[in-house]
Amino acid sequence: MTLFELPVLLGIVVAMALLRLVRASLLVWVLAWWIGIYVFVSRGFATPVPASAQHIYLGIVTLALFAYVTSSGERIRSFVDPLVNFAGDGRYTLALVPVLLALPALAAYREYVNAKVPVEPPFFARTVHPSPPTEITVHDQKIDMLGGDNPLRHLEKDDPAKFAEHVARGKDIYYEQCFFCHADALGGDGMYAHGLNPAPANFIDQGVLPSFQETFFFWRIAKGGPGMPDEGAPGDSAMPEWERFLSNEQMWEVVLFLYDHTGYRPRAREVHAEGH
Amino acid sequence: MNPRLLIAAAIVVLLGLGGAVRVYFALENQAYHPPVRSLGVESGFPREQALKDIAKDREAKAKAKKYEAPTYRTLPFVSSRVAVWVVAQLHLMFAAFVLAVPMFAFIIELIGYFNGDKRYDRLAYEFTKLLSTSFSFTASFGGFLTFLLIMLYPAFTNYLMEIFSWTFFPYVALFFAEAGFLYSYYYGWGKFHPVVHLLLGLGVNVVGTLIMFIADSWASFMMTPGGVSDAGALIDPWAALDNFTWMPINIHRFIGNIAFGGSVAAAYAAWKFLGAKTDEERAHYDWMGYMGNFVAISAFLPLPFAGYYLAREIYGYNQALGIMMMGGAFSWLFIIQAVLIGNLFLAANYYLWLGMGRIEGTQSYQRYVKYLLAAIAVCFAVWATPRSILASVSEIKAMGGTLHPALGVLGVMSAKNTAVNILILTTYVSFLFYRRTGKRPTVAWAALGNAVQFLIFFGVSGFVIALGVYGYFVDAATRIGLSIPQVLSVLIGMVTMTVIDAFMLRGAEQTGETHWGKLPAISQYVLIFIAVTFTWLMGLMGYVRSGLRQHWHVYGVMRDQSVDAFTPTLGFATQVISVIVIIFFAFIAFVFWLSSLHDKPDWGSAGQGPRGSHGPGGGRH
Ligand code: HEM
Numbered sequence: 001m002t003l004f005e006l007p008v009l010l011g012i013v014v015a016m017a018l019l020r021l022v023r024a025s026l027l028v029w030v031l032a033w034w035i036g037i038y039v040f041v042s043r044g045f046a047t048p049v050p051a052s053a054q055h056i057y058l059g060i061v062t063l064a065l066f067a068y069v070t071s072s073g074e075r076i077r078s079f080v081d082p083l084v085n086f087a088g089d090g091r092y093t094l095a096l097v098p099v100l101l102a103l104p105a106l107a108a109y110r111e112y113v114n115a116k117v118p119v120e121p122p123f124f125a126r127t128v129h130p131s132p133p134t135e136i137t138v139h140d141q142k143i144d145m146l147g148g149d150n151p152l153r154h155l156e157k158d159d160p161a162k163f164a165e166h167v168a169r170g171k172d173i174y175y176e177q178c179f180f181c182h183a184d185a186l187g188g189d190g191m192y193a194h195g196l197n198p199a200p201a202n203f204i205d206q207g208v209l210p211s212f213q214e215t216f217f218f219w220r221i222a223k224g225g226p227g228m229p230d231e232g233a234p235g236d237s238a239m240p241e242w243e244r245f246l247s248n249e250q251m252w253e254v255v256l257f258l259y260d261h262t263g264y265r266p267r268a269r270e271v272h273a274e275g276h
Numbered sequence: 277m278n279p280r281l282l283i284a285a286a287i288v289v290l291l292g293l294g295g296a297v298r299v300y301f302a303l304e305n306q307a308y309h310p311p312v313r314s315l316g317v318e319s320g321f322p323r324e325q326a327l328k329d330i331a332k333d334r335e336a337k338a339k340a341k342k343y344e345a346p347t348y349r350t351l352p353f354v355s356s357r358v359a360v361w362v363v364a365q366l367h368l369m370f371a372a373f374v375l376a377v378p379m380f381a382f383i384i385e386l387i388g389y390f391n392g393d394k395r396y397d398r399l400a401y402e403f404t405k406l407l408s409t410s411f412s413f414t415a416s417f418g419g420f421l422t423f424l425l426i427m428l429y430p431a432f433t434n435y436l437m438e439i440f441s442w443t444f445f446p447y448v449a450l451f452f453a454e455a456g457f458l459y460s461y462y463y464g465w466g467k468f469h470p471v472v473h474l475l476l477g478l479g480v481n482v483v484g485t486l487i488m489f490i491a492d493s494w495a496s497f498m499m500t501p502g503g504v505s506d507a508g509a510l511i512d513p514w515a516a517l518d519n520f521t522w523m524p525i526n527i528h529r530f531i532g533n534i535a536f537g538g539s540v541a542a543a544y545a546a547w548k549f550l551g552a553k554t555d556e557e558r559a560h561y562d563w564m565g566y567m568g569n570f571v572a573i574s575a576f577l578p579l580p581f582a583g584y585y586l587a588r589e590i591y592g593y594n595q596a597l598g599i600m601m602m603g604g605a606f607s608w609l610f611i612i613q614a615v616l617i618g619n620l621f622l623a624a625n626y627y628l629w630l631g632m633g634r635i636e637g638t639q640s641y642q643r644y645v646k647y648l649l650a651a652i653a654v655c656f657a658v659w660a661t662p663r664s665i666l667a668s669v670s671e672i673k674a675m676g677g678t679l680h681p682a683l684g685v686l687g688v689m690s691a692k693n694t695a696v697n698i699l700i701l702t703t704y705v706s707f708l709f710y711r712r713t714g715k716r717p718t719v720a721w722a723a724l725g726n727a728v729q730f731l732i733f734f735g736v737s738g739f740v741i742a743l744g745v746y747g748y749f750v751d752a753a754t755r756i757g758l759s760i761p762q763v764l765s766v767l768i769g770m771v772t773m774t775v776i777d778a779f780m781l782r783g784a785e786q787t788g789e790t791h792w793g794k795l796p797a798i799s800q801y802v803l804i805f806i807a808v809t810f811t812w813l814m815g816l817m818g819y820v821r822s823g824l825r826q827h828w829h830v831y832g833v834m835r836d837q838s839v840d841a842f843t844p845t846l847g848f849a850t851q852v853i854s855v856i857v858i859i860f861f862a863f864i865a866f867v868f869w870l871s872s873l874h875d876k877p878d879w880g881s882a883g884q885g886p887r888g889s890h891g892p893g894g895g896r897h
Contacts, residue, residue, distance in 0.1 A: 003681060003682040004682070045680075045682055045683075046681075046682075047674055047675050047680060047681050047682065048671065048674055049680060049683065050665045050666065050667035050668070050671040050675070050680070051667075051668070051671070052662075052665060052666040052667065053661065053662065053665050053680070053683060056615070056657075056660050056661075057657055059615075060618065060653055060656050060657050060660065061653065063619070063622060064622065064649055064652065064653040064656075067622060067625075067626040067629075067649065068645065068646060068649050070630075070796075070798060071626060071629040071630055071645060072629070072630070072632070072633055072642060072645075073633065073796070074642075118670075120668050120670060129599055130599075130600075131596040131597070131599040131600040132595075132596055132599070133596075134596065134832070145595075145596070146594055146595055146596065197672070197673075199672075202679075205679060205684070206688060206748070207663060207679065207684075207687075207688065212595075212599070213595060216595075216599075267595075
C-alpha cells in the first residue's frame with residue numbers, strides 16, 4: 001500500500017530544484033514553500049488528509065514562514081523589496097494588471113470551490129473510546145472496570161494448555177460472530193463494514209488493543225453500540241450488545257483471542273510512583 | 277460639523293428610539309397578563325377577610341419554618357460553576373505570579389551578588405516592585421473564592437473542611453510569614469547586609485512554595501481523593517494530603533509558575549520598551565525582557581515531562597480518568613494545548629533569532645536559522661497531529677476510520693515524545709547560536725570543539741528519533757519507559773554542549789558588540805504573545821484538571837447534585853478561559869501602571885524621576 005502520491009511528490013521536488021537553479025529571491029522561495037507544502041498536504045497523500053488537519057499544518061507553515069521572513073532586517077528587505085519594486089516601478093505596470101486582476105479572481109475561485117462542496121451531514125467530534133463506568137453488571141455478575149481483570153488471563157502462566165483452549169474457543173467465536181464486520185484479518189474492513197458508520201473497530205491499530213485494559217473491551221463487547229455513554233454519542237454504532245448472545249466466559253475468551261492473535265498486550269496498570 | 281447633518285442624525289436617533297419603544301409595547305401587549313379583577317365587583321365575597329387570613333397563615337408558616345442547611349445556593353445571572361471557575365483561575369494566576377517573581381528575583385539578585393554587577397540588583401528590584409500589589413490581589417481573589425465556595429457550594433465546602441481543616445492553621449501561619457518575608461524583602465532593599473537580604477528572599481520562596489503545596493492538596497484531593505472510606509469518611513489525613521496527584525501537581529505547578537511568572541515579567545519589560553523614549557531605557561528594558569524570557573523558557577523546557585508524570589499518576593489512580601483525559605472528551609483540548617505549546621516554542625526561537633540583530637558584525641549563525649526553523653515546524657506539526665482527526669463523513673469514509681493511514685502514525689505517544697524532545701534540543705541550539713553571535717573562539721581546539729558539539733547534537737537527535745521509532749514495536753509500558761532515556765539523552769547533550777561551549781568561549785575574541793535595545797519592535801510583541809499564550813494555556817489546563825471530575829465534586833466520593841453537573845462544551849470552555857485571560861491582563865495592566873507611578877516625578881515638581889527607569893508615560897496606558 002503506498003501512502004503517498006509519488007508523482008505529486010516528485011513534481012514538488014523537481015519544481016524546488018529548478019528554483020534552486022534560477023537563484024530565486026526570498027519572496028519566490030517563501031511562496032514556493034507555501035504552495036509546495038499546500039500541494040503536498042492537499043494532494044500528496046494517497047488517502048486525502050481531512051480539511052481540519054490541513055488547516056493545522058498550513059497554519060503552522062504560515063507562521064513558520066512569517067517568523068523566517070521577519071527574523072532579520074535583511075530578510076524582511078529581500079522579501080519586501082521585490083514587492084515594492086514590482087508595484088512601484090513603471091517598467092512592471094503591464095505585468096501588474098493581470099496580478100491585480102488575479103487576486104480577486106483567486107478569492108472568487110476559492111469561494112466557488114467552497115460553495116461547490118457537496119451537502120453532507122455535519123461532522124461530530126465523536127469520542128471513539130469514552131471513559132467506562134466504574135462498574136458494570138453483565139449476566140447478573142458485577143464487573144469491576146478499574147481493579148478487575150480478565151478471569152482467564154491468569155491461566156496464561158498457571159495453565160498454558162487450558163489457556164490455549166480458551167483462546168481457540170475465542171477464535172471460533174470470532175469467526176462465527178465477529179468477522180462479518182471486524183474482518184478476517186481483524187482489520188475492521190469486513191464484508192459489512194462499508195455499510196456502517198461508524199466503521200467497525202480495527203484491532204490491528206495500535207491505538208485500540210494495547211491502549212486499554214481487558215475490562216474495557218469486555219465492556220464494549222457486552223454493551224455494544226447501545227451501551228455507549230453519551231460522551232461517545234451518537235451511540236448509533238452497529239456493534240451488537242453481545243451479552244444478549246454470549247456468556248461472560250465466551251466474551252472473555254474472545255478478548256483473549258483478540259490479544260493473542262494480534263500479539264498486543266493489554267495496557268499495563270500504572271502503579272503509584274515509588275517513594276511518595 | 278454640518279448642522280443639517282446633526283439634525284438628520286437627531287431625527288434618526290429619535291425615530292430609532294420611537295421604534296424601539298413601539299416594539300417594546302407591541303411585545304408587552306402580546307405577553308400574557310392575568311385578567312384585571314375589580315375589587316368592587318366581588319363585594320359579595322368575604323375577600324377582605326380571606327386576604328387577611330392568608331397573610332396570617334403565611335406569617336405563621338414563616339415563623340415555624342425549620343432551618344435546613346442548603347446544599348447549594350445560586351447567583352443571579354451567572355452559573356455557580358462559571359463564577360467559581362473564573363475567580364479560582366484568577367486567584368491561581370495571581371498566586372502563580374506572586375510565587376514565581378520572587379523566585380527569579382532571588383536568583384537574579386544572587387547572580388548580581390556573586391558577579392558584583394549592579395545591573396542585576398536593579399533588575400531584581402524592578403521585578404520585586406511588581407509584587408506588592410499583586411500580593412494583595414492574590415489575597416483578595418483568594419478571599420473572594422472562599423466566600424463564593426461557602427456561599428454557592430456550602431455542603432461541599434463543609435466536606436472539604438472536614439478533611440482538611442487541620443491544614444488551615446499552618447496555612448494561615450505561613451501566610452503571615454510570607455507577608456513578613458515579602459514586605460521586608462521589598463522595603464528592605466539595600467537596607468540590609470546583602471546576605472541578610474538574600475536570606476529574606478530565600479524565606480519568601482520557601483514559604484511561598486509551602487503555601488502552594490498545601491493548597492495543591494485540596495485541589496488534587498478533589499480529583500484523586502485518598503485517605504477516605506468509600507463513603508467519604510476521613511481515615512488517614514496524611515493520605516488525603518499526599519494523594520496520587522499531589523506531588524505531580526506540586527512539581528508541575530512549581531515549574532509552570534516560574535515559566536508563567538517569567539513570561540509576564542518579560543511582557544512588562546516589553547511594554548516599557550515600547551513606550552521608552554531614550555535609547556538608555558530601551559537598552560534596559562530590552563535586557564529585562566531578555567532575562568524574563570530566558571527564565572520563562574528555561575522553566576518551560578522541562579514542563580512536558582512534568583506533565584507526563586502528572587498524566588501517568590492520573591491514569592494510575594483511575595483508568596477511566598486517564599481515558600477521559602487523553603482519549604475521551606477532553607482529548608480535543610490537548611490538540612489546542614499542542615498548538616499553543618508549538619506556538620510557544622516557535623515564538624521562543626524566533627525571539628532568539630531576532631535577538632541576533634542586537635549584535636553587530638557578521639552574523640555567521642543566521643544561515644542556520646532556516647534549518648532550525650524547519651526542525652521546529654516539522655516537530656510542531658507532529659506534536660499537533662490529532663490521534664483521531666475531526667473529519668466529515670466523506671473524509672472518514674475515505675480514510676476508513678478517524679485514523680489517517682499515514683498521519684495516524686504521528687498521532688501516538690512515541691512520535692509526540694520524540695517531537696517534543698527535538699523541539700527542546702532545537703531551542704537549546706538556537707540559544708547557543710545566540711550566545712555565540714559576535715564572538716570568535718580563540719582556543720586552539722576550537723574546530724575540534726565545534727565538531728564535537730555537532731556530533732553530540734546529531735548523536736542525541738539520532739538516538740531520540742531511533743528510540744521513538746523503536747517505540748512503535750514494543751508494548752505500551754515499555755514505550756512509556758522509553759521516554760526516560762530520551763529525556764536523559766537530551767539533558768546530557770545540553771549539559772555537555774554547555775560545558776564545551778563555556779570552555780571554548782573563554783577569552784573569545786569579541787567580533788561585534790551587543791547593543792541592547794537595538795532590535796525590531798516586533799520582538800517585544802513576541803514577548804507579549806508568549807505571556808498571553810502561557811496565561812491561556814494555564815487556564816486551559818486548569819480547566820482540564822478540574823473538568824475531568826465531570827459530575828463529581830470529589831471524584832468517586834461526592835457527587836455534584838447541582839444544576840451545573842454537566843461538562844460544558846469545548847467552545848464554551850474556551851470562551852470562559854478567554855474572558856479570564858482578558859480580566860487577568862486588565863488587572864496586570866493596572867499592576868504595571870501602579871509600579872510605574874513609583875518612578876514618576878512628584879506632583880507639582882518639574883523634576884525627572886530616577887534615570888533609566890521612569891515609566892514610559894505609564895499613565896497613558
Ligand atoms: C510543553 C508542555 C507543557 C507545558 C508548557 C505546560 C504548561 C502548563 C502550565 C503553565 C500549567 C499551569 C500551572 C499552574 O496552574 O500553576 C499547566 C497545568 C497543567 N498541565 Fe501542563 N504543560 C505541559 C504539558 C502537560 C502535559 C503533557 C500534561 C498532561 C497530559 C499536562 C497536564 C496539565 C494539567 C492537568 C494541568 C492542571 C494543573 C492544575 O492547575 O491543577 N501538561 N501546564
